[in-house]
Amino acid sequence: MxxxxxxxxxxxxxxxxxxxxxxxxxxxxxxxxxxxGSLLPRYEHADDxxxxxxxxxxxxxxxxxxxxxxxxxxxxxxxxxxxxxxxPKLDPKLPKVSILGTGGTIAxxxxxxxxxxxxAFSAEELxxxxxxxxxxxxxxxxxxxxxxxxxxxxxxxxxxxxxxxxKARSADGIVIGHGTDTMAYTSAALSFALQGIGIPVVFVGxxxxxxxxxxxxxxxxxxxxxxxxxxxVAGVYVAMHAKxxxxxxxxxxxxxxxxxxxxxxxAFESVNTSPVSYVIDEKIEIKARNLPPRKHxxxxxxxxxxxxxxxxxxxxxxxxxxIETLVKNGSKGIVLEGTGLGHVSTNCYVAIKKAVDDxxxxxxxxxxxxxxxRMTVYSTGRELLNLGVIxxxxxxxxxxxxxxxxxxxxxxxxxxxxxxxxNNLVGEINERSPLERRSK
Numbered sequence: 001m002x003x004x005x006x007x008x009x010x011x012x013x014x015x016x017x018x019x020x021x022x023x024x025x026x027x028x029x030x031x032x033x034x035x036x037g038s039l040l041p042r043y044e045h046a047d048d049x050x051x052x053x054x055x056x057x058x059x060x061x062x063x064x065x066x067x068x069x070x071x072x073x074x075x076x077x078x079x080x081x082x083x084x085x086x087x088p089k090l091d092p093k094l095p096k097v098s099i100l101g102t103g104g105t106i107a108x109x110x111x112x113x114x115x116x117x118x119x120a121f122s123a124e125e126l127x128x129x130x131x132x133x134x135x136x137x138x139x140x141x142x143x144x145x146x147x148x149x150x151x152x153x154x155x156x157x158x159x160x161x162x163x164x165x166x167k168a169r170s171a172d173g174i175v176i177g178h179g180t181d182t183m184a185y186t187s188a189a190l191s192f193a194l195q196g197i198g199i200p201v202v203f204v205g206x207x208x209x210x211x212x213x214x215x216x217x218x219x220x221x222x223x224x225x226x227x228x229x230x231x232x233v234a235g236v237y238v239a240m241h242a243k244x245x246x247x248x249x250x251x252x253x254x255x256x257x258x259x260x261x262x263x264x265x266x267a268f269e270s271v272n273t274s275p276v277s278y279v280i281d282e283k284i285e286i287k288a289r290n291l292p293p294r295k296h297x298x299x300x301x302x303x304x305x306x307x308x309x310x311x312x313x314x315x316x317x318x319x320x321x322x323i324e325t326l327v328k329n330g331s332k333g334i335v336l337e338g339t340g341l342g343h344v345s346t347n348c349y350v351a352i353k354k355a356v357d358d359x360x361x362x363x364x365x366x367x368x369x370x371x372x373x374r375m376t377v378y379s380t381g382r383e384l385l386n387l388g389v390i391x392x393x394x395x396x397x398x399x400x401x402x403x404x405x406x407x408x409x410x411x412x413x414x415x416x417x418x419x420x421x422x423n424n425l426v427g428e429i430n431e432r433s434p435l436e437r438r439s440k
Contacts, residue, residue: 003022003023004020004021005022005041005042006041006042006043006044006046007041007048007051008048009048010048010065010066011042011048011049011065014051014065014068014071015039015071018070018072018073020071021039021076022039022040022041023038023039023076023077024039024073024074024075024076024077025037025075025076026038026039026053026073026074027072027074028063028071029068029069029071030063030064030068030069031067031069035055035061036053036055036056036074037053037054037055037056037061038053038077039051039053039077040054040060049065049066050063050064050065088131088134090134090138091135092138094135094138094229095138095172095173095229095230096137096139096140096170096171096172096173096229097136097137097172097173097174097175097225097228098139098140098141098142098170098171098173098175099139099140099141099142099175099176099225100141100142100143100144100163100174100175100176101141101143101144101146101177102144102145102146102147102152102176102177102178102186103147103148103178103179126139126141126221127139130218130222132218132222132282133221133225136222136225136226137172137173137225137226137229139225140171142167144159144163145159148179149179149181150179150181150182152179152182152185152186153307154189154305154306154307155305155307157186157190157303157305158304158305160176161189161190161193161194162303164194164197164201165194165197165299165301165303168197168198168199168299169298171199172229173199173201173202173225173229173230173231174199174202175201175202175221175224175225176190176201176203176204177204177221178203178204179205180206180267183205183238184258184259184268184396185398185401185402186203187236187237187254187255187257188255188398188399188402188403189305189402189405189406190236190254191235191236191255191427192402192403192425193301193302193303193406194236194299195425195426197234197235197236197299198234198296198299199228199234199294200228200233200234200237200294201235201236201254202224202225202228202236202237203224203236203237203238203254204220204223204239204240205220205240207240207263208265216240219241219246220239220240222282223239223249223251223279223282224239224249227239227251227277227279227284231251231277231286232293232294233276233277233286233291233292233293234292234294235253235426236253236255236426237251237252237253237254237276237277238251238252238253238254238268239252240252240266240268241266241268242275242278243266244264244265247280248279248280249278249280250266250270250278251275251276251279252268252269252270252275253270253273253288253426253427254426255395255399255426255427255428256270256271256272256273256396256399256427256430257269257270257271258271258369258398260369271369271370272371272372272394272430273427273430274287275287275288276288276291302409302410304409304410305402306333306404306405306408307405308329308330308331308332308333309332309334309335309401309404309408310331310333310335310401311398311400312326312335312336312337313337313367313397314336314337314339314343314344314348314367318344318345318347318348320347320348320350320351321351323351324351326355327351327354327360331355331360332360333361333362333363333404333405333408334355334360334361334362334363335363335364335392335397335400335404336362336365337365337366337367338364338367338373339366339367341366341371341373341374341377341378342364342365342366342373342374342375342381342384343380343381343384344380346380346383349383349384352384352388352389353388356388356389359414361408361414361421362388362390363392363400363404364384364389364391364392365392365395365397365400367397370433371433372393373391375389375391390421390422392422392429393422393429394433395428395429396428403421403425403428404421407421
């Protein structure tokens with residue numbers, strides 16, 4: 001039996017009966033009608049009641065298995081193959097950019113006969129898929145790991161930070177391809193771990209897959225590489241579409257960015273601040289002041305993260321047992337996502353005091369997207385301060401979680417930990433909130 005990716009149950013049985021493989025050109029008779037086309041693979045959770053063909057006219061059709069009278073193999077399928085073209089002629093004076101992969105598809109090749117998506121990650125493949133890169137930089141690639149972004153853990157952050165530390169010794173910039181769902185967590189993690197790095201480290205992803213005409217992958221990648229190669233700044237950033245059109249890509253500070261839409265191309269926004277830069281037609285427009293400049297330095301990163309830290313969202317009817325259970329199970333830190341200026345119910349006070357007395361760091365952020373906690377305004381906030389809760393200013397809850405993990409992972413002294421949490425290290429705590437809530 002040949003390859004039948006995604007087929008199972010009834011559909012697998014009928015295809016196996018006729019010795020059909022994905023990619024074969026076949027003739028299917030079903031309820032007196034004939035369909036001629038190439039057998040397409042199916043995704044892993046597809047039902048088992050249909051076989052799918054790509055017809056000669058380019059359209060796909062699903063045929064119900066119970067209606068199939070016979071299948072005839074007209075021609076054997078040819079496995080997709082790809083021979084990377086030679087590297088384009090590159091200007092040796094171009095900056096050197098290292099592109100690190102973490103999983104997901106930075107760029108891909110689509111086999112339209114089988115519908116298969118093949119990742120393109122070698123330098124040769126990237127240049128062939130996104131030829132504009134050849135005028136931006138000399139690139140090298142390395143797949144650090146290959147996971148979906150929802151499977152990212154603090155141990156992956158450590159490995160990625162260590163990889164950046166090594167690459168920074170020879171590269172003019174680093175670009176990290178990352179799934180969009182948890183990219184803001186990872187960009188915050190590396191912002192703390194790579195303090196003092198002398199080059200730009202730019203995260204980039206895609207909201208639309210590369211097989212869609214509306215894909216944002218190529219423009220995002222070209223803009224990220226352009227910024228990493230040429231921007232006169234250092235530090236960790238996120239580069240994604242600024243608007244729904246292709247006019248510009250916004251570059252956000254790695255600790256102040258959040259994915260605020262599930263599918264729009266401009267899903268990423270800077271919160272409580274503005275994007276630090278825009279890339280328009282491969283030209284860099286720096287908008288922020290006081291960004292760290294490029295410099296020549298050998299970085300020794302602090303890349304450890306304490307995993308026993310929790311982010312807890314308060315809500316009406318919140319059960320203090322959640323806090324008690326975290327402490328009982330050995331949590332070293334808890335970030336509370338409180339209401340408004342930083343409040344939780346008085347019902348939580350005893351559990352919070354017990355956590356603080358047991359040496360657990362407890363910090364307060366706000367579940368409001370814009371603004372900051374200010375725990376001296378109302379009595380509830382003042383009482384929480386007296387219990388030992390640490391106000392975390394305008395830090396995003398996600399950034400606060402990552403920062404607490406980093407602080408606990410790299411510093412042992414309790415007073416130093418508290419001080420570091422409240423100090424602005426890499427732009428995570430802005431001195432004042434902008435008048436405009438959104439800025440693109």
